[in-house]
Amino acid sequence: MSVTTTYTVTGMTCGHCVQAVTGELSSLPGVEDVQVDLGTGAVTVTSAQPLTPDAVRAAVDEAGYELADA
Numbered sequence: 001m002s003v004t005t006t007y008t009v010t011g012m013t014c015g016h017c018v019q020a021v022t023g024e025l026s027s028l029p030g031v032e033d034v035q036v037d038l039g040t041g042a043v044t045v046t047s048a049q050p051l052t053p054d055a056v057r058a059a060v061d062e063a064g065y066e067l068a069d070a
Helices: 015-026 053-063
Strands: 003-010 031-037 042-047
Touching: 003 053, 015 031, 015 042, 015 053
Parallel strands: none
Antiparallel strands: 003 042, 031 042
């Protein structure tokens, strides 16, 4: 059973930003799909099991952006 969670990422302004965030999040273990809405900063991640907030934050940081606090 997959888990879908939506995060808000700040600082994305273009297609390259979307690719960077998508690439880093897709590399996390268990991630099946990543959808990014550039206009709102919403990033929806579907994974085999829940991801830890620290893992998501680290991946977004690695891409050069910031995970907004919920």
